[in-house]
Amino acid sequence: MIKVFVPRDSSALSLGAEEVANAIQVEAAKRDIGIELIRNGSRGMYWLEPLVEVATTAGRIAYGPVRAREVSLLFEAGFLQGAAHPLRLGLTEDIPYLKNQERLTFARVGITDPVSLDDYLTHEGYRGLKRALDMAPAAIVDEVAQSGLRGRGGAAFPTGIKWRTVLNAAAAQKYVVCNADEGDSGTFSDRLIMEGDPFVLIEGMTIAGMAVGATKGYIYLRVEYPHAHRALNEAIEAAYRAGYLGKDILGSGRSFDLEVRLGAGAYVCGEETSLLESLEGKRGLVRFKPPLPAIKGLFGQPTIINNVISLASVPIILDKGGDYYRDFGMGRSRGTLPIQLAGNLKHPGLVEKAFGLTLRELLYDYGGGSASGRPLRAVQVGGPLGAYLPESQFDTPIDYEAFAAIWAVLGHGGIVAFDDTVNMAEMARYGMEFCAIESCGKCTPCRIGSTRGVEVIDKITSGIERDKNVRLLRDLSDTMLNGSLCALGGMTPYPVLSALNHFPEDFGVSATEKAA
Amino acid sequence: MAEQEWDRETVQGILASLKDKPGALLPVLHGIQDTLGYVPPGSVPLIASELNLSRAEVHGVITFYHYFRDTPPGEQTIYVCRAESCQSMGSKTLEHHIKQRLGVDYHETTADGAFSLEPVYCLGNCACSPSIMIDKEVYGRVTSQRFDDIIETIREST
Numbered sequence: 001m002i003k004v005f006v007p008r009d010s011s012a013l014s015l016g017a018e019e020v021a022n023a024i025q026v027e028a029a030k031r032d033i034g035i036e037l038i039r040n041g042s043r044g045m046y047w048l049e050p051l052v053e054v055a056t057t058a059g060r061i062a063y064g065p066v067r068a069r070e071v072s073l074l075f076e077a078g079f080l081q082g083a084a085h086p087l088r089l090g091l092t093e094d095i096p097y098l099k100n101q102e103r104l105t106f107a108r109v110g111i112t113d114p115v116s117l118d119d120y121l122t123h124e125g126y127r128g129l130k131r132a133l134d135m136a137p138a139a140i141v142d143e144v145a146q147s148g149l150r151g152r153g154g155a156a157f158p159t160g161i162k163w164r165t166v167l168n169a170a171a172a173q174k175y176v177v178c179n180a181d182e183g184d185s186g187t188f189s190d191r192l193i194m195e196g197d198p199f200v201l202i203e204g205m206t207i208a209g210m211a212v213g214a215t216k217g218y219i220y221l222r223v224e225y226p227h228a229h230r231a232l233n234e235a236i237e238a239a240y241r242a243g244y245l246g247k248d249i250l251g252s253g254r255s256f257d258l259e260v261r262l263g264a265g266a267y268v269c270g271e272e273t274s275l276l277e278s279l280e281g282k283r284g285l286v287r288f289k290p291p292l293p294a295i296k297g298l299f300g301q302p303t304i305i306n307n308v309i310s311l312a313s314v315p316i317i318l319d320k321g322g323d324y325y326r327d328f329g330m331g332r333s334r335g336t337l338p339i340q341l342a343g344n345l346k347h348p349g350l351v352e353k354a355f356g357l358t359l360r361e362l363l364y365d366y367g368g369g370s371a372s373g374r375p376l377r378a379v380q381v382g383g384p385l386g387a388y389l390p391e392s393q394f395d396t397p398i399d400y401e402a403f404a405a406i407w408a409v410l411g412h413g414g415i416v417a418f419d420d421t422v423n424m425a426e427m428a429r430y431g432m433e434f435c436a437i438e439s440c441g442k443c444t445p446c447r448i449g450s451t452r453g454v455e456v457i458d459k460i461t462s463g464i465e466r467d468k469n470v471r472l473l474r475d476l477s478d479t480m481l482n483g484s485l486c487a488l489g490g491m492t493p494y495p496v497l498s499a500l501n502h503f504p505e506d507f508g509v510s511a512t513e514k515a516a
Numbered sequence: 517m518a519e520q521e522w523d524r525e526t527v528q529g530i531l532a533s534l535k536d537k538p539g540a541l542l543p544v545l546h547g548i549q550d551t552l553g554y555v556p557p558g559s560v561p562l563i564a565s566e567l568n569l570s571r572a573e574v575h576g577v578i579t580f581y582h583y584f585r586d587t588p589p590g591e592q593t594i595y596v597c598r599a600e601s602c603q604s605m606g607s608k609t610l611e612h613h614i615k616q617r618l619g620v621d622y623h624e625t626t627a628d629g630a631f632s633l634e635p636v637y638c639l640g641n642c643a644c645s646p647s648i649m650i651d652k653e654v655y656g657r658v659t660s661q662r663f664d665d666i667i668e669t670i671r672e673s674t
């Protein structure tokens with residue numbers, strides 16, 4: 001039977017993949033051709049979605065973007081044999097966007113059936129866990145520390161150190177919590193992996209459990225991700241059935257239980273302590289630190305809390321060794337980062353690369369420049385709390401320290417591009433507005449300051465006492481930077497001040513006044 | 517305003533099946549909203565007593581989270597992404613069009629009860645901006661024209 005692949009990824013679905021899949025079934029039945037339709041994850045080349053692939057003796061041939069009404073013509077052209085057609089893209093693996101990547105964490109995404117455990121096992125799945133089960137807990141932690149992995153959720157804290165703290169904390173019950181809140185705009189790598197290879201996250205969390213002696217895990221998933229929810233639950237069920245979760249995992253005598261919990265549309269619940277409050281059934285108010293969650297986390301117990309990508313990178317580290325992972329990257333940024341190209345780009349999508357390539361390479365070599373055909377003017381890196389960078393900073397390498405040096409952040413690796421029609425004063429205003437909407441309300445600078453910020457920016461752009469209000473905006477930003485408990489209030493000044501400093505003309509401020 | 521009728525038995529059933537989970541309140545509220553479309557204010561005392569919480573705590577949680585609502589929604593809920601990536605691809609024009617077309621603002625429901633309109637801050641569909649979600653289906657690269665077509669198709673099928 002000929003294998004045909006149509007993604008079940010929610011972005012592919014958002015462009016009509018379901019209709020395409022149905023049309024292929026109908027057309028095949030009509031022509032009496034036996035096909036096996038596999039609903040894979042997305043390859044992450046979103047300008048080509050819905051991307052249909054056909055398995056041929058030469059390899060998988062891609063066609064895209066396919067619309068349902070073109071399906072019968074594809075059959076006519078002989079696409080099941082990989083025949084020529086205007087939508088034919090050749091071998092999927094040879095498309096430069098994909099070929100030039102270094103896919104470690106995303107190795108299987110788009111290739112396998114996301115909820116087929118057999119497929120996962122055939123593609124090197126669960127090799128990391130099998131190795132971990134033969135290791136002492138401290139040795140597992142050492143392997144992760146050796147890889148140089150730093151948290152991919154935003155703060156880039158070394159994962160090995162966090163795990164060691166939990167390992168060394170004595171308690172009857174410990175937890176592993178996966179932060180799948182992915183609230184940052186311009187990011188979707190967590191979603192892509194949960195929909196495209198949920199087992200790799202499950203395996204990573206199970207290894208984390210073995211490493212620190214935690215027997216219970218929760219995935220805190222944002223409610224905006226219904227498709228990821230379904231894929232995770234299907235995969236968890238399959239893992240339980242086959243003895244990869246639950247009691248006595250693979251006869252090791254060790255157990256690990258896993259459950260998905262849904263958030264409820266609060267950005268701040270991506271902050272780790274707010275998330276823990278939410279998991280406990282409370283309002284998502286940020287906790288004071290210390291104590292660290294590693295010491296007193298969920299229900300007061302030692303807890304590993306990591307981002308989806310951090311945890312999903314653990315299986316390959318355990319399988320191939322910490323050194324293998326560490327050999328990718330630059331400086332203190334080791335391994336790969338799944339970068340998400342979003343916004344006004346011709347070729348938006350997921351690019352997993354070793355740290356070190358530049359923003360410019362990503363925006364033009366991968367992203368293909370703007371979607372609108374107009375010049376790119378600004379990019380926001382690292383979500384809604386990330387700085388806006390002008391063209392003059394596009395040569396910055398993807399590296400935590402290089403970004404910190406220009407008062408910017410990599411965060412969760414999202415890049416949102418804007419063309420020259422953008423009004424940066426409006427973006428700054430939106431930054432403040434977002435903070436006001438999402439503030440948990442605990443600190444005054446964040447709760448009240450953000451609302452003041454919107455008013456002050458409105459005055460600046462209306463030309464009311466401009467100099468005085470620009471100074472006020474800077475003072476206000478200082479107060480937020482220094483007087484906030486978490487990064488929501490503490491980093492909202494990044495997008496706001498970077499917009500003001502790099503694009504003063506949009507605020508009606510001349511470049512000379514900017515220096516004042 | 518008179519309190520809406522709500523189905524006590526359903527809420528009791530949901531509570532019975534979920535109340536023993538650690539940190540049960542969010543799962544319970546999701547269960548209720550999934551089934552009834554909202555969390556009836558009249559159900560708060562019942563939830564509170566079953567979970568050993570105060571009414572104020574339950575109420576506080578419902579109001580803290582943007583997703584939970586205490587009024588019945590329209591037949592379908594349209595979530596429009598307001599975040600940066602979608603803005604870079606023209607979501608403000610789309611947002612304006614949607615409000616005009618439906619004749620409602622955010623947090624409102626159309627007069628015929630068909631659609632509620634809610635803002636959302638990123639759907640993880642940023643590579644296909646601008647995005648909207650209708651109930652649990654995401655739509656990408658939504659132009660004003662495409663929005664009208666989607667709405668037409670929904671209206672025809674209901």
Ligand SMILES: Cc1cc2nc3c(=O)[nH]c(=O)nc-3n(C[C@H](O)[C@H](O)[C@H](O)COP(=O)(O)O)c2cc1C
Pocket residue numbers: 150151152153154155156157159179180181182183184267268269270271272273305306307308310311486487488
């Ligand atoms: C306002 C706010 C929102 C955050 N949202 C997320 C999120 O959606 N996902 C995430 O993994 N981390 C988020 N973080 C970072 C977490 O607090 C925490 O650093 C992370 O879960 C740790 O995991 P990691 O070490 O694997 O990155 C957020 C932080 C703040 C201050």
Ligand code: SF4
Pocket residue numbers: 268286438439440441442443444446447484485486487488489490
């Ligand atoms: S900075 Fe804002 S979101 Fe963070 S704890 Fe303070 S009030 Fe809450």
Ligand code: FES
Pocket residue numbers: 185186187597598599600601602603637638639640641642645646647
């Ligand atoms: S910013 Fe709109 S879907 Fe992410």
